[in-house]
Amino acid sequence: MCLCWIMLVDDQCQPVTDELDTPSAGEELIMLVPRTPVAALSMINTSAVECNAGNAPHQSAAFYLSVLANLFPGLLPLAKEVLRETGYTVKEVTEDTAAQYHITLQGWIDVSTALAIFGQFALVIYKNIDDRSYTRSMQCRAAAIKNVAGVVGDLVPSGGDILLSVSTAKSIRTIVGRHSNFRAGLVKIILANRDGMSLLNSVCNHLAEIIGWTERQVMNELDGPSAGLSHALRQFEGGKELIMLVQRSPDATPSMIHTSAVECNAGHAPHQSAAFYLSALAMLFPTLLPLAKELLQETGYTVEEVTEDTAAPYLITLQGWIDNRIVYAIFAQLALVIYKNIDNRSYERFMLRRAAAIKSFAGVCDDLMPGGGDILLSISTAKNIRTIVGANGNFRAGLLTVILGNRDGWGRLNGVCNYLAEIISWTEMAPLQFMLEALCLTDSPVLRDSRVKHEVINLCEAYKRINETPYPQYFRIMHPTEARVTIAKSRFPTLAEVARRYLSELKNRVSQFAASSNGQNTLVNNLLSIHRAHITRLNRDGAYLPKVQGDDDISRAIRFLTTHDIDKAIRYLTTELTLTSRG
Numbered sequence: 001m002c003l004c005w006i007m008l009v010d011d012q013c014q015p016v017t018d019e020l021d022t023p024s025a026g027e028e029l030i031m032l033v034p035r036t037p038v039a040a041l042s043m044i045n046t047s048a049v050e051c052n053a054g055n056a057p058h059q060s061a062a063f064y065l066s067v068l069a070n071l072f073p074g075l076l077p078l079a080k081e082v083l084r085e086t087g088y089t090v091k092e093v094t095e096d097t098a099a100q101y102h103i104t105l106q107g108w109i110d111v112s113t114a115l116a117i118f119g120q121f122a123l124v125i126y127k128n129i130d131d132r133s134y135t136r137s138m139q140c141r142a143a144a145i146k147n148v149a150g151v152v153g154d155l156v157p158s159g160g161d162i163l164l165s166v167s168t169a170k171s172i173r174t175i176v177g178r179h180s181n182f183r184a185g186l187v188k189i190i191l192a193n194r195d196g197m198s199l200l201n202s203v204c205n206h207l208a209e210i211i212g213w214t215e216r217q218v219m220n221e222l223d224g225p226s227a228g229l230s231h232a233l234r235q236f237e238g239g240k241e242l243i244m245l246v247q248r249s250p251d252a253t254p255s256m257i258h259t260s261a262v263e264c265n266a267g268h269a270p271h272q273s274a275a276f277y278l279s280a281l282a283m284l285f286p287t288l289l290p291l292a293k294e295l296l297q298e299t300g301y302t303v304e305e306v307t308e309d310t311a312a313p314y315l316i317t318l319q320g321w322i323d324n325r326i327v328y329a330i331f332a333q334l335a336l337v338i339y340k341n342i343d344n345r346s347y348e349r350f351m352l353r354r355a356a357a358i359k360s361f362a363g364v365c366d367d368l369m370p371g372g373g374d375i376l377l378s379i380s381t382a383k384n385i386r387t388i389v390g391a392n393g394n395f396r397a398g399l400l401t402v403i404l405g406n407r408d409g410w411g412r413l414n415g416v417c418n419y420l421a422e423i424i425s426w427t428e429m430a431p432l433q434f435m436l437e438a439l440c441l442t443d444s445p446v447l448r449d450s451r452v453k454h455e456v457i458n459l460c461e462a463y464k465r466i467n468e469t470p471y472p473q474y475f476r477i478m479h480p481t482e483a484r485v486t487i488a489k490s491r492f493p494t495l496a497e498v499a500r501r502y503l504s505e506l507k508n509r510v511s512q513f514a515a516s517s518n519g520q521n522t523l524v525n526n527l528l529s530i531h532r533a534h535i536t537r538l539n540r541d542g543a544y545l546p547k548v549q550g551d552d553d554i555s556r557a558i559r560f561l562t563t564h565d566i567d568k569a570i571r572y573l574t575t576e577l578t579l580t581s582r583g
Contacts, residue, residue, distance in 0.1 A: 027087070027088055027089070028088065028089050028090070028091050029058055029059055029062040029083050029088045029089070029090055029091070030059070030062060030090075030091045030092075030093045030101055030103075031062050031063075031065060031066045031069070031076075031079065031080070031083075031090055031091070031092055031093065032046060032047045032050075032063065032066040032070070032093055032094075032098070032103070033066070033069070033070070033076070033092045033093070033094060034070060034094060034095060035094040035095060035096060036095070039094075039095040040070055041108050041109050041110070041111070041114055041300055042095065042105055042106060042107060042108050042109070043066070043070055043095060043105075044066075044067055044070045044071065044109065044114045044117060044118075045106040045107065045108070045109045045113075045114075045117075046098070046103065046104070046105050046106040047063045047064075047066040047067045047070065048063075048067050048117050048121070048163055049106050050063040050103060051063035051064045051067065051121075051163075051164065051168065051172075052163060052164050052165060052168050057168075057171035057172075057174075057175060058083065058086060058088060058175060060168055060171060060172065061082075061083070061171065061172050061175040061176055062083055062090070064121060064124075064172050064176065065079035065082065065083070065176065066079075067117060067118065067121050068118065068121060068122065068186065071114060071115075071118050072189050074185075074189070075182075075185060075186065075189065078181055078182045078185045079182065081179075081181065081182070082175070082176055082179045082182050085179070086175065108240065108300075109300075110240075110271065110299045110300040110301065111199065111298060111299045111300035112149045112150045112151045112199060112299045112300075112388070112391075113149075113151055113155065114300070115149040115199055115200060115203045116142075116145050116146050116149040116151045116155055116203070117155065117163060118203070119145035119148075119149065119203045119206065119207055120138070120141065120142050120145055120155075120161075120162075120163050120164075121163065121164075122186060122190065122207055123138075123141060123207065123210065123211075124164065124169050124172050124173055124176075124177075125172065125173055125176050125177035125182075125183060125186070126177070126183070126210075126211050127173075128173075129166060129169045129170045129173050131166055134166045134169065135162065135166070138162050138164075138169075139161065139162060141210070142155065142161035142162060142163075143161065144206065145203060145206060145207075146161060147387070147391070148199075148202040148203055148205075148206045148391060149199055149202070149203050149391065150199055150299065150387055150388050150389075150390070150391030150392065151387065152270040152271075152384045152387050152388060153270070187211065189204075190204045190207050190208050190211070191204070191208055194207075194208045194481070195481055196481065197392070197393030197394045197397065197480060197481065198298060198392075198393075198394070199298055199299070199391060199392065201393075201481065202391065202393065202480075202481075205481055205484060206484075209484065209485075240271075240300075240301050240302070241301065241302050241303075241304050242271055242272055242275040242296050242301045242302070242303055242304070243272070243275060243303075243304045243305075243306045243314055243316075244275050244276075244278065244279045244282070244289075244292065244293070244296075244303055244304070244305055244306065245259060245260050245263075245276065245279040245283070245306055245307075245311070245316070246279070246282075246283065246289070246305045246306065246307055247283055247307065247308060248307040248308060248309060249308070252307075252308040253283055253284075253327075254321050254322045254323070254324070254326075254327055255308065255318055255319060255320060255321050255322070256279075256283055256308060256318070257279075257280050257283050257284060257322070257327050257330060257331075258319040258320065258321075258322045258326075258327075258330075259311070259316065259317075259318050259319040260276045260277070260279040260280035260283065261276075261280050261330050261334070261376055262319050263276040263316060264276040264277045264280065264334075264376075264377065264381065264385075265376060265377050265378055265381050270384040270385075270387075270388060271296070271299065271301060271388060273381055273384060273385065274296070274384065274385050274388040274389055275296055275303070277334060277337075277385050277389065278292035278295065278296070278389065278395075279292075280330060280331065280334055281331060281334060281335065281399065284327060284331050285402045287398075287402065288395075288398060288399060288402060291394055291395045291398045292395065294394070294395075295389065295392045295394070295395050298392070299388070324412070324413075325362045325363045325364050325412060326362070326364055326368065328362040328412055328413050328416045329355075329358050329359050329362040329364045329368055329416070330368065330376060331416070332358040332361075332362070332416045332417075332419070332420055333351070333354065333355055333358055333368070333374075333375075333376050334376065334377075335399060335403065335420055336351075336354060336420065336423065336424075337377065337382050337385050337386055337389075337390075338385065338386055338389045338390040338395075338396060338399070339390070339396070339400075339423075339424045339427050339477070340386075340427070341386075342379065342382050342383045342386045344379060347379045347382065348375065348379070351374075351375050351382075352374065352375060354423065355368065355374035355375060356374065357419060358416060358419065359374065361412065361415040361416045361418075361419050362412050362415070362416050363412055393477075393480040393481075396477050396480075397477055397478050397480075400424065400474055400477050400478065403417045403420050403421055403424070404417075404421055404471070404474075407420075407421050424474065424477070425473035425474065426473050427474070427476055427477060428476045428483075429473075429475065429476050429487060431487075431489050431492075431496040431499070431500070432459075432462065432463075432466070432487055434496070434499040434500060434503050435459060435492065435495050435496060435499045436463075437499075437503070438498070438499040438502050438503050438531075439495060439498070439499055439531070440459075442531075442534070442535065442538065444530075444531050444534055445530055445531070445534050446495070446498055446527045446530055446531050446534075447495075449527060449530070451494075451523060451527075452492075452494050452495055452523075452527070455491070455492040455493070455494055455495050456492075456495070458491040458492050459491075459492050459495060461486070462486050462487045462491065462492075465482070465486050466486075466487070475487065494521075494523055494524055494527065497521065497524045498524055498527045498528050498531060501524070501528055502528060502531055502532070502535075
């Protein structure tokens with residue numbers, strides 16, 4: 001786990017001295033501001049590149065502010081205020097006038113990349129910049145931001161993901177970070193855009209978790225209504241076109257699904273492969289088409305629908321007809337990709353096993369691939385699709401809704417969807433599942449230990465909230481924003497590690513979720529010993545699920561917890577429980 005410590009700069013403590021450029025009277029800084037929406041993404045890219053291009057510190061800060069203001073125009077007045085308070089004048093430069101200032105406009109980028117740039121830039125003014133830890137810390141944060149934004153490939157054209165050198169980041173932290181109004185305005189924008197299932201919501205929610213409440217005081221310094229919180233994403237015009245295959249006639253559906261599956265793995269650019277992937281799913285379930293198009297358009301692309309009659313001009317070769325059994329098997333295997341982690345070591349083994357089971361439910365005897373074999377996607381294509389499509393909460397939830405809606409019945413499609421529903425259950429929730437199995441259902445004394453009381457309370461609250469939803473086992477998929485907080489492993493790290501290590505010993509399931517300890521954690525080792533001794537006694541007495549002994553409050557709380565009476569468990573744990581610390 002990578003931790004970033006965030007410290008506020010107290011503007012009232014003492015003057016900040018630095019060796020930054022000092023302006024002459026009326027010296028001018030330029031900010032890049034797009035004249036037309038179609039140029040916005042290119043201008044964000046240009047501003048990010050120029051920010052780290054060796055300009056004077058305040059000019060670098062102006063380019064930095066341009067990136068944020070291009071995405072959120074409501075920040076532009078605050079950005080200008082930051083620069084003018086340092087004694088500069090501000091000149092707005094558009095795509096039409098950039099050449100006059102020797103600025104080379106960079107190419108178009110998709111919205112996912114723009115959001116990843118925004119996320120990394122935003123963090124700079126809220127964290128201390130340290131020569132020793134900057135690269136490690138920012139690399140960790142950049143990877144996480146790219147993941148939630150759905151970015152494929154490096155952010156920096158020459159390689160890597162760190163956008164700013166440590167010297168540039170320090171200058172920006174000094175110039176912009178000291179301005180409380182701008183910090184407050186940016187935090188308000190982040191918080192205003194954190195709730196929802198879009199890419200922007202995911203990035204802002206991630207930023208809000210990192211920044212935490214450290215900016216609460218500075219937020220209160222900005223009086224008046226929160227104006228300018230809306231973003232400019234809907235104004236962006238796609239600079240590139242993606243094609244989706246859509247059948248004109250129902251008779252063409254099997255052939256078009258077959259074609260989409262083949263084209264998906266034919267070496268296209270990542271987003272075009274994702275478009276073919278989405279085509280295959282949406283042709284079987286047309287209700288997914290609006291969500292699929294919204295996903296691609298949200299990343300800044302335009303979408304062109306291509307039918308069986310218009311495929312030839314796009315150099316697409318229509319594949320032959322396939323029967324419904326193969327259609328269902330293709331759908332199921334493709335659907336799994338966005339719900340499972342793609343790992344170089346285990347992908348082929350995992351997918352072969354799942355493909356065989358899917359073929360059995362679908363009634364397929366032959367190979368799915370014309371040249372032999374059953375794995376539809378190469379690992380690189382699967383990774384790209386997992387990143388692009390898997391980052392979109394709306395589509396993940398929509399696809400799961402379709403799967404759940406078709407699992408009851410006796411048909412082949414019902415069998416396939418029922419199997420998918422089982423495989424997808426508890427996705428990204430392994431720690432909760434393991435704690436329930438290893439600790440709660442065995443009435444482990446670990447749950448009574450005063451040293452983890454706060455974690456037990458958090459665990460109760462997590463189970464309570466999950467059980468309030470229609471599909472508890474899909475909580476992470478159906479409620480992704482809430483899940484990031486409610487069931488974050490950081491709320492019960494010790495219990496999760498005890499459960500992980502015990503079950504890894506018992507069932508060799510160590511790989512199912514990452515370790516948070518190297519085995520040297522004294523508390524974890526002690527609690528693990530307590531739990532092992534407890535299980536040994538249960539096995540000796542021949543009772544794996546014993547009745548709770550005693551009538552103390554913690555016993556009643558654990559009894560309520562194991563029988564899913566969560567409300568009573570929380571009441572006992574939070575209001576009636578008094579624990580004596582164990583020595």
